[in-house]
Amino acid sequence: MTRDESGSVEQVVKALVCCGCGACAVICPRGAVRIAEGEHFNRAHVDAELCVECGRCLGVCPAAGAIAGEEGCAARHTEGFPEHLLLSAADDEVRRDGASGGLITALLADLLDKGMIDGAVVVRQAEGRPLYCRPTLAESAAEILAARGSRYQPASACLGLREVAEREGRYAFVGKGCEITALRKLQAAEPLFEERIVLAVGLFCAATPARSSTRGFLDSVGVDLAGVSSIDYRGQGWPGMFSVMNGTRVIYGCAYRQAWDFLAGGPRSLACLLCDDGMARASDISAGDPWGLPGGSEAGGGLSFALVRKEAAREALAQSLESGALRADTPPREWVSGRLERQRSREVRASAARDTYLALFRRKRVLAALKGGLRCFRTIFRQRLRRDQY
Numbered sequence: 050m051t052r053d054e055s056g057s058v059e060q061v062v063k064a065l066v067c068c069g070c071g072a073c074a075v076i077c078p079r080g081a082v083r084i085a086e087g088e089h090f091n092r093a094h095v096d097a098e099l100c101v102e103c104g105r106c107l108g109v110c111p112a113a114g115a116i117a118g119e120e121g122c123a124a125r126h127t128e129g130f131p132e133h134l135l136l137s138a139a140d141d142e143v144r145r146d147g148a149s150g151g152l153i154t155a156l157l158a159d160l161l162d163k164g165m166i167d168g169a170v171v172v173r174q175a176e177g178r179p180l181y182c183r184p185t186l187a188e189s190a191a192e193i194l195a196a197r198g199s200r201y202q203p204a205s206a207c208l209g210l211r212e213v214a215e216r217e218g219r220y221a222f223v224g225k226g227c228e229i230t231a232l233r234k235l236q237a238a239e240p241l242f243e244e245r246i247v248l249a250v251g252l253f254c255a256a257t258p259a260r261s262s263t264r265g266f267l268d269s270v271g272v273d274l275a276g277v278s279s280i281d282y283r284g285q286g287w288p289g290m291f292s293v294m295n296g297t298r299v300i301y302g303c304a305y306r307q308a309w310d311f312l313a314g315g316p317r318s319l320a321c322l323l324c325d326d327g328m329a330r331a332s333d334i335s336a337g338d339p340w341g342l343p344g345g346s347e348a349g350g351g352l353s354f355a356l357v358r359k360e361a362a363r364e365a366l367a368q369s370l371e372s373g374a375l376r377a378d379t380p381p382r383e384w385v386s387g388r389l390e391r392q393r394s395r396e397v398r399a400s401a402a403r404d405t406y407l408a409l410f411r412r413k414r415v416l417a418a419l420k421g422g423l424r425c426f427r428t429i430f431r432q433r434l435r436r437d438q439y
């Protein structure tokens with residue numbers, strides 16, 4: 050499966066490795082691919098009547114690239130970085146209600162205010178449908194603010210790029226590792242995305258919890274989904290609260306950690322289990338939580354641990370720091386190396402599991418499969434499979 054090959058993402062869906070990023074639906078010239086929102090995850094669905102197997106969808110599919118043994122497009126986008134920073138929104142409310150430190154929301158709103166971007170592709174809850182996300186092009190600070198926080202459910206962020214295709218301008222894009230890889234492939238395939246997306250903001254991601262896990266959690270705490278208008282997975286400080294609303298009334302709330310532990314214990318997609326890109330390597334800047342930071346960040350409010358990978362991102366940050374929209378700190382070196390080490394071992398585990406799966410899937414290279422399996426078990430044995438976020 051490579052860019053020049055014919056076929057469709059149906060192959061990827063059959064191989065069970067579709068991550069539901071949405072890029073295939075954006076690129077298909079015949080509207081033959083849509084994203085089906087299943088009980089657990091989002092998946093590509095190809096309409097056989099419309100599809101002519103031109104292969105364009107495969108060309109932008111992050112999983113098809115992995116199946117074909119592509120190294121990924123991450124390396125092309127690092128330019129001698131990354132730089133590690135602890136960043137937070139200077140505005141207390143944005144910081145408090147962001148997922149970690151409100152960095153992404155504050156940065157996008159500030160770039161918009163300065164005219165450096167005309168908007169950003171973000172993910173927010175679908176109106177009145179708390180178990181579903183709506184990727185959208187936010188063109189005002191209010192819309193960017195409304196998308197703050199992490200939604201721990203399937204999102205298909207690339208679908209928001211359809212609006213970018215219809216509008217001239219310069220935009221930012223926010224997505225997880227798979228969605229950023231898909232964005233890079235779309236940019237290579239379609240010059241308009243290369244011109245219009247000027248900043249790719251990645252989210253660290255251990256895995257996307259299933260839609261059914263949120264449903265299961267609400268059931269387990271006795272909340273009737275019929276009376277829920279919206280869910281905030283994060284907010285109200287760090288690591289924050291999981292809050293369920295009926296209109297503006299909070300009908301259930303618990304510590305973020307309680308909800309996350311339940312969600313993380315639910316079904317995981319094979320795409321996530323085999324993913325070795327937890328820090329969105331192909332992004333210009335990516336952000337995660339400051340887990341394990343000495344002293345924690347509870348007392349002073351949240352912080353976003355950011356990896357800056359490109360000059361353009363560094364410049365954007367410098368301007369937002371100068372104008373006072375963001376605050377920055379340098380993380381302790383030992384903490385950063387511990388954090389990255391943990392990440393690396395997770396990547397080793399995932400790539401070993403992926404090699405094994407792909408070797409088995411192709412029904413060849415049995416020896417490679419066995420070797421990969423042994424590597425996988427060895428790492429699992431050494432580190433014990435943890436459910437917590439890194």
Ligand SMILES: Cc1cc2nc3c(=O)[nH]c(=O)nc-3n(C[C@H](O)[C@H](O)[C@H](O)COP(=O)(O)OP(=O)(O)OC[C@H]3O[C@@H](n4cnc5c(N)ncnc54)[C@H](O)[C@@H]3O)c2cc1C
Nearest residue numbers: 147148149150151152153154171172198200255337338438
């Ligand atoms: C599914 C998932 C798993 C994650 N796992 C980890 C982890 O293991 N370790 C870790 O350190 N961090 C993880 N994160 C990232 C973390 O939760 C924060 O998003 C990150 O720290 C940035 O926080 P912030 O306050 O700067 O962002 P905010 O200012 O709160 O902005 C968040 C942005 O993320 C976008 N967004 C929200 N949900 C989604 C989604 N599902 N898909 C795509 N875009 C979305 C919103 O549009 C918004 O623009 C995960 C995030 C998600 C969505």
